[in-house]
Amino acid sequence: MKLSRAEYNEIAKFTEKLRPTRQCLRMLKERFPRTIFRHHTPEAIETYYKRYSFVMRVLLTKYSLMQSIFSVDLSPALMARLILDRFLQDSNSGTPSKSVLNSMLKEPSLIPDQTLAKNIYQCTINDCCYGPLVDCIKHAIGQEHEVLLRDKLKGRNMSFLDETQLRTMGYDKTPDIILEVPVAVDGHIVHWIESKASFGDDYSHRTYLNEQFWSYWNRFGPGLVIYWYGFIAELDCQRDRGIMLKECFPEDIVTLYQAVCHAHVFV
Template sequence: MKLSKAQYDEVAHFITTLKPTRQCMKTLKERFPNQSQSTLLSIFSQEYQKFTKKTHARHHVPETIKMYYSKYLQEVAMDPTAPVLLNLANEVDFSPALIARIILERFLQDLNGVAPTKPVLNTMLRDSSQIPDPILANQVNQCVVNDCCNGPLVDCIKHSIGYEHEVLLREKLLEKNMAFLDEDQLRLKGYDKTPDFILEVPVAVEGHVIHWIESKASFGDELSHRAYLQDQFWSYWNRFGPGLVIYWYGFIEELDCHRERGIILKDEFPSDIVTLHGCMSLGEEQGKQVGERKPEKSQEAQ
């Protein structure tokens, strides 16, 4: 689903009034009933990620961490069953999964005398049963499960959705009998940075020739698209020629401004692909029609 810049800005502004809970999606859908649920969810996730990056530093000041940890210890001592970390995350307006990470890291540091490594932290966040304190394990699990934008559960879901859309794109290419190489095949050939699919025989989409297709299971906003252009798309263009990017959850339509330079944006698999085989078949058919008309013209001339 394509949105104008004005439509996107309206959605993004409304998102700033919402808390990052699963219930907020109902409010968002009620406010924008004409937009798809998946598009709204993708925009919400991206906007909250931006907010998290902006505020991340202030939550990691040593004095702030000390305050959060003291508050956690005090409140969990009064009622171990209360959602202390979830409440803390809502109170300070920060991601529940990231609050859980801060508290877990401080707990392990106090327990072992040294700061835990990232692999240890990530393992415990993915599997809270590895946390030696069962109360904290339950608190961390509550945060991970209830965070709709950050954390190992969200990362797993995003990875699965991305893979699902790559499989969908592969099926579409096979349906069209288009010859292609995927990322794994290209890496075996020595390429280090590749799009999802390279077309062995170029095709035309809306009058533009394309040599590769990239699948993005997200909404294409200005920030993410600019980053993709710099880090991926222009590199693909330099190496493989013009290509197509599919933002399955839509994009800001004004961003589709590089067609003449060789990068086309779509929000679905194109229905009007013209293949070399199709062009040859059309040419043969036209040739037959011309050949069939020639005798008639000759008789008229006689």
């Protein structure tokens, strides 16, 4: 759902005035009702599918699924998913598995109906927010920053194991980098580094903490998370508990060798 800056500011101002009670969410929903849930009701999906099926029979290839998006406030890739899901239910007499649905969205040539396949492809390549193409772009950006991190470590002659090496050693859930010799950053010990090619907002950081970072801390000790596209400054509040945030590769790294040399100077 697209929001104008004025609409976004209105929501932000309204949220700031809310007291932290159980009624907050209800008040937000009443003031700013979301429409996406209406699109996923069985009645709405049936309406979209019948509309698409009818015009395709009447107008044949002169009509595209993209044209139906203009009258519906929904992402093209999400609309394509709804239509394809409903089409497969008709074809296979049952709800398709998520893996089958995802594989067809990624590779529309697998769809038995060629016209629908073209429409699905058109929707996915014209969606700048959702869909398999956007997922590929996000994945590629993530990979680029992981390579950047490894290059930075090699440039500092730091010994490390990356995620691929750790998987071959039998680890199932690991950070991107584990340092074979810990270092110090801003006076805090770092055993591992996680690369995030995204902005760290409240929701995403909280999710990462619960699903990734704390488990890394439990297994490997304190670590560093690099949000390459920045983060909300107040989120960097777990340093004393073992999780530090940075927006770039730290320059003030103290290695064990440097620490030993420094100690000798004062002996």
